[in-house]
Amino acid sequence: xxxxxxxxxxxxxxxxxxxxxxxxxxxxxxxxxxxxxxxxxxxxxxxxxxxxxxxxxxxxxxxxxxxxxxxxxxxxxxxxxxxxxxxxxxxxxxxxxxxxxxxxxxxxxxxxxxxxxxxxxxxxxxxxxxxxxxxxx
Numbered sequence: 001x002x003x004x005x006x007x008x009x010x011x012x013x014x015x016x017x018x019x020x021x022x023x024x025x026x027x028x029x030x031x032x033x034x035x036x037x038x039x040x041x042x043x044x045x046x047x048x049x050x051x052x053x054x055x056x057x058x059x060x061x062x063x064x065x066x067x068x069x070x071x072x073x074x075x076x077x078x079x080x081x082x083x084x085x086x087x088x089x090x091x092x093x094x095x096x097x098x099x100x101x102x103x104x105x106x107x108x109x110x111x112x113x114x115x116x117x118x119x120x121x122x123x124x125x126x127x128x129x130x131x132x133x134x135x136x137x
Contacts, residue, residue: 026051026058026106029087033107036081037063040074042111048126058106062122064114068097071111075100078109 030047037045042063051058065071072094079089082104092101098116102109110122 029082029085029104029107030059030061032081032085033059033061033078033104033109036078037061037074037109040070040077042074043114044117046123048123050126053126057108059108060122060126061107061109062112062117063109064112064117066114068113071100071113072097075102075109075111078102 034045034047042065045061045063048060048062049058050056050060063074065074075091075094075097079091079102082089082102087104090103092103093099098113099120100111102111112120
């Protein structure tokens with residue numbers, strides 16, 4: 001072994017910080033959510049990164065289903081997949097299934113019927129850092 005390769009091996013990279021590990025776990029959970037919604041044919045899926053904007057989660061995902069039955073089914077399957085992967089998921093609004101909230105910790109998912117989604121327009125409210133400024137009157 002040459003002196004250079006020994007020196008390279010002895011230089012250890014700093015250990016990842018707790019926030020780096022948390023963001024990596026949030027990224028894996030986010031990928032699981034996005035894949036699940038794609039598998040279940042969710043419509044108009046929007047992912048909003050919240051890291052640095054809010055401390056409630058690292059990602060917010062908003063999607064629509066064609067009917068209350070599809071919204072409820074997507075929510076139940078997503079919660080099952082998250083739990084199978086070792087996470088936890090709390091579901092609110094499943095009985096009516098007009099707007100179902102799934103709190104998976106680092107990722108919050110909102111599933112809507114299209115009419116309800118357009119009424120609440122969460123994308124506009126949460127994309128505040130990316131939204132253009134209103135013109136001065």
